[in-house]
């Protein structure tokens with residue numbers, strides 16, 4: 001979803017801090033002992049997944065039992081493909097961010113619940129994960145750019161997280177926010193509206209399909225896929241599935257997401273997968289499977305209509321709302 005045409009508020013690539021400056025700063029920090037040990041180990045170990053697993057204190061929890069209610073009549077995407085072809089703009093606006101993402105400090109990590117809740121609180125992510133009913137679900141994932149994958153996520157129903165947060169009955173939406181710090185290179189692209197934000201209605205968040213991800217392929221989810229806690233809403237375009245979440249805010253105002261803020265005409269709030277509503281710059285009728293590059297027809301709600309169609313009764317005719 002690179003925004004191709006540069007607008008007045010965008011800067012040329014040359015205005016961005018060059019990678020070499022960034023790397024030097026990191027090694028200076030490391031030399032001064034300020035960077036975490038894990039960052040130094042990154043270069044010595046093999047794949048990102050291997051490193052994440054070594055340093056992830058929840059590794060003992062996986063694999064977890066697969067929930068067979070969520071069947072997918074597609075081959076699983078290879079782990080290699082799904083963990084080396086990513087969208088995570090905090091690490092750059094291209095797909096090859098998996099190595100850069102190993103710098104993400106996934107611990108300590110806290111998650112804040114605030115806004116319209118009985119009591120605001122901040123919890124350690126490990127306390128949260130260990131309190132939740134973990135299971136594995138094989139889900140399809142459909143990026144708005146028309147590539148798709150099928151992967152085994154581990155995690156827990158978003159409904160359990162909502163229960164944990166104890167929102168007031170007046171809350172209508174949940175707004176989610178990704179971490180933001182000075183280390184990840186993407187934040188220097190300051191024309192993006194950081195932090196990454198996404199939102200769901202309370203009904204969507206309580207739907208059985210909405211899943212909080214903590215693992216992938218039977219291991220802790222690696223940084224590039226959104227460690228330590230991300231969302232999976234498989235009936236919506238992939239950008240709704242916000243990564244590396246630090247805050248859940250319950251509100252009665254519809255949140256404005258990162259992509260909506262950037263280009264509302266192309267990335268709407270609902271973002272339900274729909275082969276009949278083209279993106280303004282490309283068709284959504286088909287999608288390309290990661291790994292095999294096979295082209296297959298896109299399905300309404302990404303094939304999950306039986307679970308979610310009733311959430312949108314009466315909305316289909318309101319044209320762009322259904323994007």
Ligand SMILES: Nc1nc2c(c(=O)[nH]1)N[C@H]1C(S)=C(S)[C@@H](COP(=O)(O)O)O[C@H]1N2
Pocket residue numbers: 001082085086087088089090142143144178196224225226237238239240241242243244
């Ligand atoms: N914080 C954050 N979350 C994000 C993104 C991002 O750039 N930053 N990209 C989104 C998009 S466009 C997609 S398709 C998926 C990609 O998830 P994957 O890399 O695990 O396949 O993450 C989504 N979540």
Ligand SMILES: [Mo]
Pocket residue numbers: 087142143144145237238239
């Ligand atoms: Mo995406």
